[in-house]
Amino acid sequence: MARIKTDKNISRKEVIVSKAAILFREKGFKAASMRDLAELVGVEAASLYNHIKSKTDLLHELCFSVANRFTHKIDEIESDPASSIGKVEKLLRFHINEMISHYEEVYVCDREWKHLADPYLSNFQNQRRIYRKRFAAIIETGIRNKEIKKIDAPTAVLIMLHAISGIESWHRSVQKISAEELEENMVTILVGGLINK
Amino acid sequence: MARIKTDKNISRKEVIVSKAAILFREKGFKAASMRDLAELVGVEAASLYNHIKSKTDLLHELCFSVANRFTHKIDEIESDPASSIGKVEKLLRFHINEMISHYEEVYVCDREWKHLADPYLSNFQNQRRIYRKRFAAIIETGIRNKEIKKIDAPTAVLIMLHAISGIESWHRSVQKISAEELEENMVTILVGGLINK
């Protein structure tokens, strides 16, 4: 009889959720089976249900924990006395670091949210839409300030957010530059592409 | 008895493949069932097999037709007497236009290739790796020429390619800027982020 190993302060459910992130990232939500997950956790599939409600629930858990982190960060940044370009850079660096250090969860949230079920799906889409609007608003302020080139702000947001998800390829590459170098390169190119002049 | 409608010069198989692109884009490869596809085509699921070999085969078809278009384009651009930055811009514009006008196929190729089966999977990964190296090589030449900032070329490639896949969000947004504006904005930001001063 195999027990799920837990360190102090980490519930068995949390262990399952984080293993699920790894599995969903690797295979995709639909292609990952509960039996796969059970094997990864070291237990029989049915045993998982002592800790979780359903497979979809795992996805909820992952998606909203990530989404909430970003929402809190943009709250913080909006009330930060920095220039617009400074705010953009801060947000960008936050995204990059999240993608580097919480790779699996962020990636799964990014790519697999489509498989959420209503009402979570609508909630998620809403939260996402609002986040992007707030991000775009920061850029628009920068454009009015002449800090930022005259560009379409939603397009700029879309470029940034998707460019960041490219860190997935960095994670899987064999010859990696360091995380710090990666961050600096991304900021140089992306912020460099926005700055007026 | 419902027949698959075909215009001149479009085989029934091609109709199925292009409907598959739409479906796979919307639901993801694994979540899309052959019965879904059949309904979209206007026929019973079993009837599809008079025209195609398997579900996976549809994915092969899609992925390689897209990948080959990009391979041919980079062949063409490499032997083009343009500056490095000019080459990058041309390739970037090609990607953007492909993503705009062959949305479903390009998107599916981008996101669902993981579900290819060997040996196609290895072939695809190989082709992709080589393509990215060639793209990076163009950028590296530009860096040596001082046309392009001193950055990590593979990172620049990764940013560009992923930024482009953000056009997905543009497609699904209600208030769209025009395709031309989108292209110009993306080029401004991305090429602008590379140019040395």
Place this chain on the structure above:
DNA sequence: AACTTGTGCTAACACACGTTAGCTTCTTAT
């Protein structure tokens, strides 16, 4: 020590999936 709760197991269900077999019907060429 006794009891309660938590955690695991095996077995099984109901269902959805990709695909095949076998037959019918429509289209086309002789």
Place this chain on the structure above:
DNA sequence: ATAAGAAGCTAACGTGTGTTAGCACAAGTT
């Protein structure tokens, strides 16, 4: 008109899926 091939249908297969029921053992509490 008829034969041949293309394209459709229904029925069914085997398999893998998420999940539940029912039971056994372990841990924690009184």
